Amino acid sequence: MNAQPHIVVVGSANVDLTTFTDQFPRPGETIFGREFHLGFGGKGANQAVAARLCGARVSMVARVGDDLFGAATIQNFTSRGVDASRVLITPGVSSGVAPIFVDSSGQNRILVVKGANDRLLPGDVDAASDLLRQADSIVLQLEIPLETVYYTLRFALRHGIRTILNPAPGQPLDLAEVANADYVIPNETEAEALGGMPVRNVDEARACAAGLVARGVRRVIVTLGANGALCVSSEGARQLPPHMVQPVDTTGAGDAFIGSFACFLAGGCEEADAIERANVYAALSTLSVGTQMSFVSRERFEAVWGERP
Numbered sequence: 001m002n003a004q005p006h007i008v009v010v011g012s013a014n015v016d017l018t019t020f021t022d023q024f025p026r027p028g029e030t031i032f033g034r035e036f037h038l039g040f041g042g043k044g045a046n047q048a049v050a051a052r053l054c055g056a057r058v059s060m061v062a063r064v065g066d067d068l069f070g071a072a073t074i075q076n077f078t079s080r081g082v083d084a085s086r087v088l089i090t091p092g093v094s095s096g097v098a099p100i101f102v103d104s105s106g107q108n109r110i111l112v113v114k115g116a117n118d119r120l121l122p123g124d125v126d127a128a129s130d131l132l133r134q135a136d137s138i139v140l141q142l143e144i145p146l147e148t149v150y151y152t153l154r155f156a157l158r159h160g161i162r163t164i165l166n167p168a169p170g171q172p173l174d175l176a177e178v179a180n181a182d183y184v185i186p187n188e189t190e191a192e193a194l195g196g197m198p199v200r201n202v203d204e205a206r207a208c209a210a211g212l213v214a215r216g217v218r219r220v221i222v223t224l225g226a227n228g229a230l231c232v233s234s235e236g237a238r239q240l241p242p243h244m245v246q247p248v249d250t251t252g253a254g255d256a257f258i259g260s261f262a263c264f265l266a267g268g269c270e271e272a273d274a275i276e277r278a279n280v281y282a283a284l285s286t287l288s289v290g291t292q293m294s295f296v297s298r299e300r301f302e303a304v305w306g307e308r309p
């Protein structure tokens with residue numbers, strides 16, 4: 001059991017502009033939204049904060065712009081106890097931003113403008129190689145250039161470091177490169193994009209994940225919301241149960257799952273146990289609005305985990 005695992009996230013940081021609305025304007029039309037929240041987001045940053053809240057030592061390798069959001073993002077990492085010494089400010093570029101729209105059922109629609117995230121290049125990974133070599137796990141997503149993601153996966157493989165790839169936002173990828181990751185964790189739509197087949201239910205998720213494993217991907221965990229999570233490898237498939245809640249805002253729930261899973265697994269939990277715990281941690285994040293600001297503390301998680309039947 002590793003009491004405090006070290007997780008390094010190589011990924012994105014955005015500022016989330018979340019509007020709560022049930023209607024969307026047509027071209028040329030102005031309408032009113034219900035409510036607005038400004039918060040820190042970005043899939044990479046969210047996963048880093050979730051892992052930190054669960055108890056890991058966390059470092060972030062990222063780029064922000066030389067604007068108000070960039071400085072505030074670095075300050076947010078620091079105040080949350082995430083090591084931001086490898087978060088670089090990129091002159092002349094905006095920080096990543098994400099206008100997000102949440103409807104009354106808690107479902108979200110997200111538009112990401114990558115800004116400085118798109119300037120995180122393999123040279124930045126080399127510059128952080130001393131830090132990366134010390135990591136128990138490296139966590140990656142797709143809001144940075146793909147060449148950087150693939151480069152980091154190869155680096156980690158060479159150095160025997162566990163990697164967790166969240167293929168989000170969903171897009172077709174080079175599976176030969178993806179096969180370098182220890183874990184690939186998509187949701188249904190990301191699994192569809194990766195596997196090139198529809199994923200509308202648990203059976204299709206199983207078929208898609210099995211297809212990816214047959215094409216060389218090592219372990220696939222498909223997060224399925226109210227259906228829990230499905231873990232597929234060459235050893236077979238296993239569905240882990242959900243933690244049922246009435247969601248208010250599901251934005252960032254996938255990030256809560258991945259950050260907490262990385263921490264629980266590197267902390268010594270068995271794979272299935274780490275997945276079940278991450279299901280609970282992610283569900284708790286849907287009970288309040290926002291992304292990082294909806295993530296709960298380790299104490300809150302333990303209280304709920306301990307009350308389960």
Ligand code: RIB
Pocket residue numbers: 012014015016040041042043046097098110112143251252253254255291
């Ligand atoms: O997964 C949720 C995140 O996606 C948001 O925080 C937004 O910034 C986008 O990256």
